[in-house]
Amino acid sequence: MKKAYKTELKMTEKQLEKLAKTIGVCRYLYNLYLQKAQDHYKETGEFLSGYSFDKWINNVHSKQDGFGWIKEVSSKARKKSIMNGECAYKKFFLKKAGFPRFKKKKNQDVKVYLPKNGETDWTAQRHRIKIPTFNFVRLKEFGYIPENAKVINGTLSIKAGRVFLSLLCDVPEPTIERAVAPGVGIDLGIKNFAALSDGSIYPNINKTSKVKRQEKKLKRESRALARKQNAKKKAGKTVGSGSSLIKKN
Known part of the structure; x- marks a missing residue:
């Protein structure tokens, strides 16, 4: 089962410097790809793939004077930023979205993607985690990431001067244990209220002799009550007529 975690990190000065450099390189490559892809389309009318651009970066551009710093950070992080640029530009190329915006340093909207390269990468402990190319980094929230979690990849980001780690594990x-009970069939009827497949029978209480006797008694009592009410009505009329005779005399 895939589950995501996000927590804050407490990096050393050296680690923060490396993260800032990595983010700077990723931002530079993302923006450079968008510019080169646009120029390439104007010149050739063709789409520039992220794979072709990545080859040009590794074999040509990074070997030029003054650009050796590109290879000082994780190659996987570099390639991911290029592929993110390709994905954004492809949507524009296919007219599914507008032209992607160039990333700016002040917005801090660049994330560093780091997959698992070695067996010990992303080893989670109660108070720290081993991040590829960064070694062990302390967690601000101890025990949040389970130690038995198998990390697939992670991303680092900076927001308001704070470093955050997002993990996909x-x-x-x-395991949920559920009580398993044998099934039973129910047949509803008139004579019997219900007959079960296991042989149990629930009789219809309305058909019992006791209920029938009570129903007959209810009828007798109801008739007797009706006769009494009729008698009272007749008695009231007789008194009324007698009173009127007395008044006449």
């Missing part, structure tokens, strides 16, 4: 699915 493969964790075991929780």
Whole structure:
């Protein structure tokens, strides 16, 4: 089962410097790809793939004077930023979105993608985690990331001067024990209220002799009550007529 985690990190000065450099390189490559892709289309009318651009960066551009710093950061982070640029530009190329915006340093909208390269990468402990190319980094929230989690990849980002780590992990699915009871069939009827497939029979209480006797008694009592009410009505009329005779005399 895939599960995402996000927590804040407490990096050393050296680690912060490396992260800032990595973010700077990723921002530069993202923006450079958009510019080169646009120029390439104007010149040839063709789409520039991120793979072709990445080859040009590794074999040509990074070897030029003054651009050796490009290779001082993670190659996977560099390639991911290029592929993000390709994805954004492809949507524009296919007329599914507008032209992507160039990333600016002040917006801090660049994330550093880091996959698992070695067996010890992304080893999570209670108070720290081993990030590829950054070694162990302290966690601000101890025990938040489970130690048995299998990390697939992670991203680093900076927001308001704080460093955050987002992880995608493969964790075991929780086991839920459910009580299993044997099924039973129910047949509703008139004579019997319900007959079960296991042989149990629930009789219809309205068909029992006791209920029938009570129903007959209810009828007798109801007739007796009706006769009494009629008698009272007749008695009231007789008194009324007698009173009127007395008044006449």
